[in-house]
Amino acid sequence: MTSVAAAADHAHHGETHELSFVRKYVFSTDHKVIGIQFLLMSLVFLFVGGLLAMLIRWQLGFPNEPIPGGAALPETMAPGGILLPEFYNSLVTMHGTFMIFFAIMPLLVGVFGNYLIPLKIGAPDMAFPRLNMWSFWVAVPAGILMLSGFFVEGGHAAAGWTSYAPLSAVSEYTGVSAGQKIWLLSIAILGLSSILGATNYITTVVQLRAPGMTWFRLPLSIWALFITAILVLLAIPILSGAAIMLFFDQTLGTHFFDPAGGGQPLLWQHLFWYFGHPEVYILILPAMGMVSDIIANGSRKPVFGYHSMVFAIIAIAFLGWIVWGHHMFQSGMNPRLGTGFMISTLLIAVPSAIKTFNWMGTMWLGSLRFHVPMLHAISFVAMFVIGGLSGMFMASTPVDIYIHDTYFIVAHIHYVLFGGSLFAIFGAVTYWYPKMFGRLMNPFWGKVHWLLTFVFFNCTFFPMHTLGVYGHMRRIYDPTQYEFLQPLMGINRFITISAFLLFASQIIFVVNFVMGWFRGARAGENPWEDNGLEWTVPSPPPHGNFATVPTVHHGPYEYSAPGVVEDYLPQNRPLPDGAGRDAR
Amino acid sequence: MRRTWMAMGLVLTIACGGGEGAGGESAGGGETPDAGAQASVAPLGPGTISGVVMFERTPPANPAIDMSEEPSCAARYSGQATDPVVMVSGGRLANVFVRVTGGLPAGPYPAPARKPTIDQAGCLYHPRVVGVVAGQSLEIVNSDSLLHNIKAVPTANRGFNVSQPRAGMMREHTFTEPEVMVPVECSVHGWMKAYVGVVAHPYFATSAEDGTFTIGGLPPGTYQLEAWHESLGTKTGEVTIGADGAGTVAFTYGTM
């Protein structure tokens, strides 16, 4: 069935009967509704992850002092409002778990994969709309299950988001029994949601591109989401398999990872990181893609080196499969393997460098508009670079001997995931908010939120490099137990206070987001003067997206093209004759 | 109640400093924290089993405990601390858990409301051996100003592993299934071991420093007993409580 016929079918479909509220907004098969559902769910979990971080930071900034309001916490977690060490371990575990699996991943892949792909390629919906609905409704019980772990006897999982065995496999080592099992089941269920989504994204991009939308006319956001979906499809099943094996060790008496029964703890690490490293590229590539779209728009210029950017995305994704051992340099794995992984890890810096210079090249000679998404996108580049550069230290195996499992790693993680992914998410949400909801978020408060977040983010995470340089280990409930860490408690306190201010600043974003629904300025079709196909339909688009199937005439970044009066040219409008050197 | 045990423990610790270090068991005959477990339930009869646990020959030396990297605990011992695995004085053996295994009327037996206490003091458990009725709560207290964790690895009951990072912290736990004995240990201080006997009824006792124990509240009759020691093993015995309400029994370890 060609996409022309499909679109016509859909248009008819909308006319013949009106769907009930439940079919339209709850169990919807419309990719736009599903994208917004993922958005609301993920923002809730982003808040949960942030709250857990506040508890962690309280303990590190003010060790063994009662948390204000901590009396509300049960005795098994924080008697007298002071965290217990085992609860602290589950806090660090669940902070990472919620942020990675239930906030950043669904925000990038679930929200923007769903919302943008059909619109930006000119399709009426995903290839498999019902499967898409299942993708969301499988994620919700996974999230509820993960939350429930806090309320079971023995507490929630406490072996780190990396769940190393045998600590995670044998409950007597942590005192956690049900919590660890809940963690694994929830991850497995969420994995199913991801796999369903990835199947849809790949099929849709391959099959449902509008006429004229060749591969090298796809916006970089779509390239990134497409490549990410391939990573998801290949990596998540490995995690699911490993999770099932660990679950069997916990419940059926197998010994895959328990040496007491002939198992290998390192096997868990290999399986986990074979998934885990592609996972971190899943967490950054869509952000990179959307940042490219936004910077081109904000610069009023084509993306510098579009083809290099595409190949860099592919190179990162490909190389991402052969670097996993860099998480295991000090694990007891054969050191020669370590050397091999060091080489591949150092190489993966190159495509990231290429992308960074191309973003700068896009801004060079541009006519820069500093709308809120552009501020976030530029911040992404500035912060991601720091995260990437700090990665160079740990890529060198000898230097990693010293900084592995220290706060240097924590700094790196947060510069790429917060400084990178989350800034990109703030920018992307602000950017596509008018398309989703028909109104604009308030730009003044958007800028205030951006500035406060930028300042407090750096105050929180930059000093962590120093902590790592001094050897401050990770996942340490009370650093004062070590003499060499006692002088660092002043820095820890500074970080804690910055983190509280960072968390508080997010209230501005939440209020702006909610108020925008009611008080935001009404948005027309194309408030940012962007070239994407989504900006050629109403805000919000109707069910079926395009009244008639669009035809694509050129690439996605024909800004300031000679011969065109406006400084932008949507993809469905032809270029004037003789314009655009390699606009394709 | 807890303060009394702490005070007595402290007095004994100071008094017993030097060779054998750690004691902490209470002074006086027949008094251990689970003594009179029977007294908190309605007696079945007026009879009492009086027993003693003997140790022949010279007892083995108890292992030394290296507390040098735990200075606040090491300071409590005026010499090398030792682990009281085999506690013998005057040919009598302490910390033997004795319980009635046969001859009792059928249950169920209600769990008493009182809660025996295990205290972590000087990086040792006091008492080392304690009994509870299935369903009776146990209190675990930290008197040391440092981290202890309490890890129980039972076979019939649900295990747990919880921390007490500061002095004064108290945790309650209830074992629901009979199990003799549930080992309890601290992971931070690997020498710390205690044993909890969970029994379906309250007719048990732990031998005190002078080797004596009493089990009261029983009607006249014949009863089978089992004595348990953590390293010396178990021994069985039988006792008859006559019409005068008295029965005596002795267990002897260290033979052969």
Next chain:
Amino acid sequence: MQWILPPSASSYAGDIDFLYYLILVITGVAFVVVEVGLLWFAIRYRARPGRRATYTHGNMRAEVVWTAIPAVTVVVLGIMSGGVWNNIKGRDSVPADALPYRVTARQFEWHVTHPGPDGVLDTPDDFTLRNQLHVPVGRPVVVHLGSEDVIHSFFVPAFRIKQDAVPGMHIRVWFEATDVGAYELACAELCGLGHYRMGAMVTVHETREFEEWTVGQAALRSDAAQGVTP
């Protein structure tokens, strides 16, 4: 921001620290180029009335240059790092005359078996201490690292050494202390509720003093003397 490493006291710490500072310089330069560049572009190319952005899709030569320079840099870094790595962690790199110790990690203690006056492990004059490691200065030492329960990690910041202790694996890690003194050892892999407090003290002695100390300890605590704590 403090980027200076704390003082070190082992023979290969200098190699690690050198690589760290080299990477610091390289990344520092990259950092300045990118951040200043971004700021410069943001100011210089902000929208002004009457000026349109310059329409260009890129520049192949620029792509080649900024691909080649990072690529060459990382290759050089890799080669330099590989040699140091092999010298420290290589399985054939443990010095033949290293004094052997057995360190067994368990929740939440380090049991350190010293080889005793004869300098050989698994002989009656060995003695085991809890959370203490005593070594002579200027002599290579090899630790036979194991774990009884979960994964721990043997981390002595001053020696720049870190090695995971994995149950079921026997891993050798060597170092040579260069300065007399006391240095903290920390567990660097989450191992349970007591992980934050799983430290030990490494004491580096003068040679003569070490020999005297060893003889004294063996007399008191060796397996031939009294049995030590479990």
